[in-house]
Amino acid sequence: MSDGMNMTARDAIFAKLREHKSPQEDAYPLPPVAVFGDCDASPERFAKNLAQMGGKLLPRKPGESIAHVIDAAFPARQNLCTAVPEVEGTLRIEDLEDHYQANKVDVMVVRAAFGIAEVGGIFLSEVELKEHLADVHLAQHLVVLLSQAELTGNMHTAYRDRSEFKTAGYGVVMSGPSATADIQGVLIRGAQGVRSLSVIWD
Amino acid sequence: MSNKPIPHAKSAAEWIEKEDHYTFHDERLWDMRQKRDEQMHLLPEWQDLREQASRLKEHTLAHLPHYLEQFEENARRNGIHVHWARDGAEHNRIVESLLKKHNKTSIIKSKSMITDECEMREYLEPRGYSVTETDLGERIQQLDGQMPSHVVVPAVQKLTGDVAQLFAKYYDTDPASDDPHELAEAQRIAARPALLTGDTGMTGGNFLVAETGTFVVCTNEGNADLSANLPDLHIATLGIERLIPRMADLGVFIRLLSRSALGSPITQYTTHFRKPKKGGEMHVILVDNGRSDRLAMDDFWSSLKCIRCGACMNTCPVYRRSGGQSYGAVYSGPIGAIIDPTFNAKKFSTLPFASTMNGSCTNVCPVKINIHDQLYKWRQVLAERHEIPFVKRALMKMAGRLLAQPALYRLSISGAEVALKTVPRFALYNYFNQWGKHRELPHPVKETFHSWYKKNRLNKEKGAEKEETEA
Numbered sequence: 327m328s329d330g331m332n333m334t335a336r337d338a339i340f341a342k343l344r345e346h347k348s349p350q351e352d353a354y355p356l357p358p359v360a361v362f363g364d365c366d367a368s369p370e371r372f373a374k375n376l377a378q379m380g381g382k383l384l385p386r387k388p389g390e391s392i393a394h395v396i397d398a399a400f401p402a403r404q405n406l407c408t409a410v411p412e413v414e415g416t417l418r419i420e421d422l423e424d425h426y427q428a429n430k431v432d433v434m435v436v437r438a439a440f441g442i443a444e445v446g447g448i449f450l451s452e453v454e455l456k457e458h459l460a461d462v463h464l465a466q467h468l469v470v471l472l473s474q475a476e477l478t479g480n481m482h483t484a485y486r487d488r489s490e491f492k493t494a495g496y497g498v499v500m501s502g503p504s505a506t507a508d509i510q511g512v513l514i515r516g517a518q519g520v521r522s523l524s525v526i527w528d
Numbered sequence: 529m530s531n532k533p534i535p536h537a538k539s540a541a542e543w544i545e546k547e548d549h550y551t552f553h554d555e556r557l558w559d560m561r562q563k564r565d566e567q568m569h570l571l572p573e574w575q576d577l578r579e580q581a582s583r584l585k586e587h588t589l590a591h592l593p594h595y596l597e598q599f600e601e602n603a604r605r606n607g608i609h610v611h612w613a614r615d616g617a618e619h620n621r622i623v624e625s626l627l628k629k630h631n632k633t634s635i636i637k638s639k640s641m642i643t644d645e646c647e648m649r650e651y652l653e654p655r656g657y658s659v660t661e662t663d664l665g666e667r668i669q670q671l672d673g674q675m676p677s678h679v680v681v682p683a684v685q686k687l688t689g690d691v692a693q694l695f696a697k698y699y700d701t702d703p704a705s706d707d708p709h710e711l712a713e714a715q716r717i718a719a720r721p722a723l724l725t726g727d728t729g730m731t732g733g734n735f736l737v738a739e740t741g742t743f744v745v746c747t748n749e750g751n752a753d754l755s756a757n758l759p760d761l762h763i764a765t766l767g768i769e770r771l772i773p774r775m776a777d778l779g780v781f782i783r784l785l786s787r788s789a790l791g792s793p794i795t796q797y798t799t800h801f802r803k804p805k806k807g808g809e810m811h812v813i814l815v816d817n818g819r820s821d822r823l824a825m826d827d828f829w830s831s832l833k834c835i836r837c838g839a840c841m842n843t844c845p846v847y848r849r850s851g852g853q854s855y856g857a858v859y860s861g862p863i864g865a866i867i868d869p870t871f872n873a874k875k876f877s878t879l880p881f882a883s884t885m886n887g888s889c890t891n892v893c894p895v896k897i898n899i900h901d902q903l904y905k906w907r908q909v910l911a912e913r914h915e916i917p918f919v920k921r922a923l924m925k926m927a928g929r930l931l932a933q934p935a936l937y938r939l940s941i942s943g944a945e946v947a948l949k950t951v952p953r954f955a956l957y958n959y960f961n962q963w964g965k966h967r968e969l970p971h972p973v974k975e976t977f978h979s980w981y982k983k984n985r986l987n988k989e990k991g992a993e994k995e996e997t998e999a
């Protein structure tokens with residue numbers, strides 16, 4: 327920052343840190359990157375942990391279209407907003423004019439860049455969301471298309487292997503829908519973001 | 529701000545009188561602790577994770593200027609504005625100047641302990657800015673005019689009925705509601721218009737990744753992703769100790785954080801901000817506020833490793849039985865008791881005594897902070913500095929021990945002449961009367977607290993401490 331006051335603050339903080347720091351540099355070398363634990367990246371492991379986090383796997387019969395799976399899961403839905411070419415929906419995410427329109431979306435369909443088996447998590451960035459970062463969280467329900475070929479084992483392998491963490495401007499790992507337990511410890515799925523999160527293998 | 533020592537024990541005594549609150553709080557936090565244990569047992573690598581997390585944090589703190597520079601450089605390259613604040617007041621002025629510059633007036637905010645530490649709301653609101661907490665627990669506390677009671681579950685000291693009363697006043701819901709779903713839904717409905725119209729989003733953050741200039745926010749409700757992404761202006765406040773070196777190190781911390789906090793494998797949202805959104809502006813304010821002083825303290829610097837999981841609070845018998853509000857500080861529980869005195873040794877002089885020294889906090893800490901050793905060292909420091917007279921010191925130590933029932937109680941009553949049920953309350957109320965609080969004793973008692981204490985303490989304390997300690 328060119329702001330003079332701020333420059334002073336920065337200098338003051340660094341000066342203090344350099345002069346008085348108690349832990350000595352040589353005593354604390356950087357440990358090598360660690361990968362611990364189960365690295366199983368199977369769809370079964372993903373599905374089990376997705377369920378634990380409150381997410382759903384929508385069953386899909388061989389040859390069944392994604393649109394059909396969504397219609398079966400959300401028979402009462404009106405606005406179906408889509409960020410994927412596989413589903414037509416009632417409107418495309420690129421065509422959302424403002425957040426108020428997104429606020430009326432019943433079901434949003436996106437494709438995740440990858441999934442993390444350990445936590446049943448899916449990764450979304452501005453690429454998959456077509457820059458509509460907030461709109462995905464305004465929708466009532468989220469449907470995620472995920473390829474079984476894009477699964478990684480656990481959080482270590484995810485951060486080590488997936489380049490998206492170093493390229494995306496906004497990257498969110500969602501493990502199940504929004505949730506809260508802030509009132510007397512009662513777990514409520516569907517807090518302020520999406521009320522449900524469903525995954526379809528594709 | 530008053531410098532008067534926080535009457536932890538007195539507040540705790542008042543708390544204990546609300547029996548249903550007290551019981552729920554104790555059980556809820558113990559349940560979180562047990563869920564954490566279940567997660568730990570599922571991962572054979574748990575101790576390796578803790579060791580790695582501890583070593584990474586120690587390394588980063590020992591090289592803090594280097595990693596801060598690296599973070600700043602990378603964040604700036606990605607288009608993030610980086611600011612530095614020596615203290616809370618400076619932080620608040622930076623926020624205000626950004627709001628002024630962009631002609632903004634309404635902040636939608638996700639939970640962040642550090643903005644509470646900076647007393648940002650208190651600064652901005654009288655100046656005409658609105659600050660809306662969007663996290664459910666934090667919002668409950670905001671509406672009730674209270675500080676967060678817990679770093680992870682801010683309103684854990686309240687029962688459904690308390691929330692119903694509060695929401696009835698502000699959200700026009702049924703004051704008699706006893707359904708948490710209904711109340712959470714009321715928050716969702718009330719928050720949406722605020723989220724849609726707020727012109728500035730504010731978040732905290734759990735980690736800063738030096739290698740990429742990323743900051744990471746771990747949440748469950750979805751309100752942080754909404755608050756950050758809806759407005760064009762996003763301001764994030766983080767402490768300078770939040771750094772880790774590499775993206776590949778993040779897995780260690782993410783794997784530990786929510787498992788230690790709530791006993792869930794991960795938070796519902798793990799969000800990585802590396803660049804402003806298209807057409808938006810992103811600011812990161814890095815706050816010192818006493819951290820550089822703490823880093824210079826030989827005995828206490830390692831408390832900066834803390835990732836604010838709250839596990840030490842959930843396991844602490846004193847915290848569970850006294851409630852976060854009794855600490856009178858932004859940070860409560862064992863971690864609060866070691867960092868609060870670094871902000872104000874006099875005001876928070878009583879807190880290091882709110883402990884049984886059972887070591888359970890140290891055992892559960894995912895980054896291996898020697899919390900109970902530091903509590904002990906604080907007692908020594910405060911005694912040397914004469915922040916508290918001797919008599920009070922001895923009594924405060926007792927408060928910690930007595931709140932740590934049932935272990936100590938079970939042992940202590942074995943040699944006492946009073947009935948099993950009366951001992952805990954009798955002993956506590958006697959003790960709390962030291963602060964001039966008058967209350968009738970629940971039952972007539974034969975023995976004074978002091979004679980009881982003298983008779984029982986010496987050989988009993990040691991054994992009692994073990995009981996709640998994790999093997």
Ligand code: SF4
Binds near residue numbers: 834837838840889
């Ligand atoms: S001190 Fe350790 S256990 Fe306590 S909140 Fe911090 S990281 Fe968690």
